[in-house]
Amino acid sequence: MIEKIQYQSEGVLVDEADLTPEQLQLLQETRNLFAQAYAPYSRFRVAAIALLHNGTRVKGTNQENAAYPSGLCAERVALFQAGSLFPDAAVKILCIAAKNEQKLTTKPVSPCGACLQVISESEYRQQKPITIMLAGEEGKILLIEGVKNLLPFRFLPDAL
């Protein structure tokens, strides 16, 4: 018997004016971080801030390497830092913004698959979904409640 499994993903695409004051401030702070990215090879700067429920902001930017696979995405820099510095604090919002040095990025950029898996683990660890905010250098923002909307068939610890 063949059973069809369907997941529905949802998110909302909004203007800056539609964000809460907390979300707008976080977005602006994230976009202000582009200068701290180290992206001499791709020229694609990514910044991420994990806003914890205790109000702490944990920042990350992509860190590249001449040995390409040794670099790390901005989201993972931020989430691993949050997990190691504040192991008991849950992440409320993860804001991610991207800037291409060669052309204006006006559309939200989705995290790569490996970063989605790491976001999934953070949610599992805190037993709470994270609000994910995705943005370009300017333009609309994609708001997503929980990584299940971006990675429906994700690997969870229950499978181990």
Ligand code: THU
């Ligand atoms: N990058 C991120 O930092 N986050 C993502 O989710 C996508 C890609 C970085 C990795 C690399 O430094 C550059 O963007 C181009 O792929």
